[in-house]
Amino acid sequence: MPRFERKQNIFRNKDALGESYQPERIEERDEEIEAYMDALQPIIDGWEPNNVFLYGNTGVGKTAVTDYLLDVLQEDVTEYDDVDLSVLGVNCKTLNSSYQVAVELVNTLRPAGAEISTTGYPQQTVFKKLYSELEALGGTVVIVLDEIDSIGDRDELLYELPRARSNGYLESTKVGLIGISNDFKFREQLDPRVQDTLCERELQFPPYEASELTNILESRAEVAITENGCDGGVLNLCAALAARDSGSARQALDLLRLAGEVAENNDDDEIQEHHVEQARSKLEQERVEEGMRELTTHGRLALLAVVSKAAKESTPCRTRELYQEYEALCESSGTDSLAQRSVHNHLSDLRMLGILSAKENRSGSRGNYYSYELDVPFSSAVDAMADVLYLDEEIETIREIARMNGVV
Ligand SMILES: Nc1ncnc2c1ncn2[C@@H]1O[C@H](COP(=O)(O)OP(=O)(O)OP(=O)(O)O)[C@@H](O)[C@H]1O
Numbered sequence: 001m002p003r004f005e006r007k008q009n010i011f012r013n014k015d016a017l018g019e020s021y022q023p024e025r026i027e028e029r030d031e032e033i034e035a036y037m038d039a040l041q042p043i044i045d046g047w048e049p050n051n052v053f054l055y056g057n058t059g060v061g062k063t064a065v066t067d068y069l070l071d072v073l074q075e076d077v078t079e080y081d082d083v084d085l086s087v088l089g090v091n092c093k094t095l096n097s098s099y100q101v102a103v104e105l106v107n108t109l110r111p112a113g114a115e116i117s118t119t120g121y122p123q124q125t126v127f128k129k130l131y132s133e134l135e136a137l138g139g140t141v142v143i144v145l146d147e148i149d150s151i152g153d154r155d156e157l158l159y160e161l162p163r164a165r166s167n168g169y170l171e172s173t174k175v176g177l178i179g180i181s182n183d184f185k186f187r188e189q190l191d192p193r194v195q196d197t198l199c200e201r202e203l204q205f206p207p208y209e210a211s212e213l214t215n216i217l218e219s220r221a222e223v224a225i226t227e228n229g230c231d232g233g234v235l236n237l238c239a240a241l242a243a244r245d246s247g248s249a250r251q252a253l254d255l256l257r258l259a260g261e262v263a264e265n266n267d268d269d270e271i272q273e274h275h276v277e278q279a280r281s282k283l284e285q286e287r288v289e290e291g292m293r294e295l296t297t298h299g300r301l302a303l304l305a306v307v308s309k310a311a312k313e314s315t316p317c318r319t320r321e322l323y324q325e326y327e328a329l330c331e332s333s334g335t336d337s338l339a340q341r342s343v344h345n346h347l348s349d350l351r352m353l354g355i356l357s358a359k360e361n362r363s364g365s366r367g368n369y370y371s372y373e374l375d376v377p378f379s380s381a382v383d384a385m386a387d388v389l390y391l392d393e394e395i396e397t398i399r400e401i402a403r404m405n406g407v408v
Helices: 030-045 062-079 098-109 123-137 156-163 184-189 192-198 210-224 232-245 249-265 273-293 297-311 319-333 340-352 378-388 392-404
Strands: 052-055 085-091 140-146 174-181 201-204 356-362 368-374
Touching: 030 052, 030 062, 030 201, 052 062, 052 184, 062 085, 062 140, 062 174, 085 098, 098 123, 098 156, 123 156, 156 174, 156 192, 210 232, 210 249, 232 249, 232 273, 249 273, 273 378, 297 319, 297 340, 297 368, 297 378, 297 392, 319 340, 319 368, 319 392, 340 356, 340 368, 378 392
Parallel strands: 052 174, 052 201, 085 140, 140 174
Antiparallel strands: 356 368
């Protein structure tokens, strides 16, 4: 019977490369930290907080810097008896209206058992409940709304909360909002009056360059990886790959962690560059598989049509032929088919997602046309579709044909 055996050649503390780890030091963000501290200064001075809007791509340290600075602020504020600071944090990802965010805030402030229902109240009633909880808390309250763009255009709370004091809803409590977003369009879409208040102080976090990512990785590797667990060029390679793609520290850290796991699984004592390469293609495949799972039904059926043609070794294949395959799959799954034009749009989307590639062909007088083929491994595409489409028989036939043709 196989037994578990502890492996600790590579990692000293693998959790330090994970999402929930809060770094002791923030690297390469001195300027942003200075501007951020400047925006938070009125809190220490005992005045009303500024509202702050923070934006930048995913993984560029918006949350890490915010958590770090608010911890420092909470510690430093204890020096001053006349400032009583509370920090509330809500991730808005699953809350897509002001109403839901307000309910979440009320329930964060209420003791267990006294929460309000998430539906059934007029919006103003929920806002009033929020004001009365905030008033009961007193002092200065900083509310951090991460992924604030999920609120969409139902942004009344972002208009009302910063004005609650001037409108007489709050007397003793001073409230400051910190909104965090990686959607650049969100700011532009906001009502100009909301923009004026929420974006009182705006901070932009640019993507990291390779040398900055190397420093972030070096300081994290000190905690996470054993002394001889990592070959010299590995951190530079992870940093360079992440910088070229997204400039995200999360991507660089994920790459290093996965490369370490690959090395560990091979029973190697050191992470080397070839482990990073393997980790990169694994992450790339995961990303594509995730993209495939998030497709709409017709996107999936259009993709399965290409998969089916690939099994028959008939790709690249033009839209017209793919459309026939797609119609047959729609019929098998009891789904009404879309017009060829719409299927063409789905194929273009799949191309944008990096799941398909397309070649443009010239066809004399009738203009150009595209032919499509898979840009991901056949087995990843068929596995992902088997998980999300209820077409077991058809998918088994496709696999069978692929096996016969030596595609898999
Ligand atoms: N300057 C930095 N120094 C140390 N670690 C960092 C730095 N920037 C980012 N990180 C680390 O990178 C990871 C991603 O950072 P973070 O979650 O702050 O990104 P984000 O900009 O908030 O991304 P998202 O918009 O996706 O939430 C975290 O593990 C964080 O600790």
